Amino acid sequence: MRASSTVSHQELDLLRQYEFLSILLIVLRLVPDTHTEMEQLWRLKVFEEVPRSEVPEGEPIIPTHFVTKKKLNQFGLVKQYKARCVANGKRQIPGVSFDEHASSTPSLDSVRASLAIANHFDMDIDLVDIVGAYTHAPLDRVIYCDWPLGFDKGGPTVMKVNKALYGFVQSGRKYQDDRNIKLEGAGYKQNPMDTSVFYRRHEKVLTILVPYVDNFLVISTKGTAKKIKEELAQLFEIKDEGEAKFYLGMMITRNRPQKQLTISMPAYIKGIVQRADLSWAKTASTPMSHTQPMSRANRRRRH
Template identity: 30%
Template structure:
């Protein structure tokens, strides 16, 4: 059994009258302040009574103010520093690709690369200039620059490629089918294993400007290349006869061109992998 020590019939403070001093805030002496309050008072500009109920202290201004004087560099020294910074951070576009045609056209090596690419496109009769008409959907083009390097990292040649803005093409107007098969990794491993088993020699080839050999079935109109606008017909547009890089149907056009040529010379397409062609015959 538990008995409470509280007696409900006895109230020792019942007869004590309330004192007016109870309504007043208690007065604490400065010596009885706890340690944490003394720490606060040490950093606070007010005194102890002001925190415990006394009127707030007035803000006082220091007798002396230290003015803030900005330190600036002379204009000549600042200009010299900017010039040195620009000189050290300016990229060398003879050893890196320029980001735009506006920069590349002022560099002879890149300008020659663009001229060489434009001449190759002209030799292949990639397009013909036609007057524009309202029913044409004309897309833009831009130059893309690439450095070809030797195995030791030195620059081998400067390559400029004219790329169409395929993101401006519209389906059903200037492109239809875009799918182009890619060789399967299992096909490559199988071919290598068979060649190793029979001790066959392997050869590979790289078709220069492969996408430029594909023929187009759609009517594609493109603006003239930047920097190579025909002075006699500056407002004319390029009616593309062959594919160029950047077109949505460029990979498919190249595959159709290459596969049709292999079939005409006796190769047989595999039904398991459309990218695999075999030729069973005498060596020529």
């Protein structure tokens, strides 16, 4: 039997105080990040400041706000907090603020197949982040936004947005179109089985790109990763994450000399166990019994 887990009122008060202080520390830590975010948007010419009086009559002014982006490492621990300026896309009007908005991402089968190819042919496997991915893509129409809280919200000026801002309904599609044009211009082709995967054969070098929004899995002929990433830096502003260890929540473990590569999700599984309150339960090496013989009928069903 499990021990009783009753908590006193005093312990609950301490827990609430701890949660409040934790949130307060995160907020205080993010205040400088909000300025960094707005400076980056200004540097990338995502918006320009215009008088509120210049907004055409009847044109909606979309509100914006900051959200906290929490980046985890392969162990499920917080790697970085980041403040991001996001538009309230629910206030956009179809046909006025946007038209097409669908975008795609690579399937998990494509990710696994790409990693299997890389392992079999002893290729380099690296990872790069596209800095401010959406905000590099131009919009096909002008959208006006109010400033986020802390930046003269409701004041005499507004943002005239010229590039895709996070939160816009069409931002994913615009970024995808802009990304595809740049990659195709560099000689990459879309995989006909999964158009979110790109490949290129150039000067005896094979490169496979698996971009999931702003995370690019870069697979290339052994010894060419650095050159490929330098080429990508000419197309996008990138952050080089080095050899791929963690991608889409999956831990990538590789023994290159023995040509072994495994993917796992220990942090995700640990989270499930904790939420289900099963950390005290007995473990098993396999989800089914390995001692019970399998009948002929069951064997046929398995195959």
